Amino acid sequence: MAGRVRTLSIIDALTEELRGRLFSGELAHDDTLTEAEVARVYEVARPTAKAAIEKLVGEGLLQRSAHKTARVPKLGPDDVRDIYCTRAHLESTALRYLAQRAHVPDSAVTANEAISAMTDNAPLAIVEPDMRFHTSLVEAMGSPRTSRMFGSLVSEVRLCMVQVQGQHLLTTGSIAAEHRQILDAVASGNGELAVSILADHLGRARERLVAAVGGVPDPEAELPEPV
Numbered sequence: 001m002a003g004r005v006r007t008l009s010i011i012d013a014l015t016e017e018l019r020g021r022l023f024s025g026e027l028a029h030d031d032t033l034t035e036a037e038v039a040r041v042y043e044v045a046r047p048t049a050k051a052a053i054e055k056l057v058g059e060g061l062l063q064r065s066a067h068k069t070a071r072v073p074k075l076g077p078d079d080v081r082d083i084y085c086t087r088a089h090l091e092s093t094a095l096r097y098l099a100q101r102a103h104v105p106d107s108a109v110t111a112n113e114a115i116s117a118m119t120d121n122a123p124l125a126i127v128e129p130d131m132r133f134h135t136s137l138v139e140a141m142g143s144p145r146t147s148r149m150f151g152s153l154v155s156e157v158r159l160c161m162v163q164v165q166g167q168h169l170l171t172t173g174s175i176a177a178e179h180r181q182i183l184d185a186v187a188s189g190n191g192e193l194a195v196s197i198l199a200d201h202l203g204r205a206r207e208r209l210v211a212a213v214g215g216v217p218d219p220e221a222e223l224p225e226p227v
Helices: 010-023 035-042 046-058 077-100 106-116 123-139 144-166 172-187 191-212
Strands: none
Touching (some): 010 046, 010 144, 077 172, 106 123, 123 144, 123 172, 172 191
């Protein structure tokens, strides 16, 4: 059966374009986006530009108060910790579930192979496969509600990851190595070990990013990176 081609509305297509600029690091924190500018650059009607911007505001990728210009949010230490702690709770649940069944999702393995093939010369390129790795663990539970909860975090998680990798806070090799450790623990049925490795994995990134955005990092920032 031939695959279906997903049809995008102009608003969806514009939203994806702007989202891609955010995730590539082209738009950095405190950069602004006006409806007039977006409409002019992309040759769309101003209501279309407004709708796309509002969708990104709803995803947490842009911020604006009433009648103010939208801007890329500057994540503070509390934001970073809240985002990472929330995803840690959801991913830990997924790892325990998968370990009980010793089930390693093929999609997670494939995503980590893509990361392993990368070098530290293009740090932002890792964001997409890294997000696929973590998302595949949650989706392997087969729980639509859990997937939706994690999905609601994905955009903000990716924004955090862009900031982490954009500042070279973690090496590509260490990320791939720690992913392998997580998958090995799941395959052996040791859910608590998998969760412990995940805690170090996310905690190190979280606290190094906290320091990068001006906060005082917890000791996890100094955890050695695996090789």
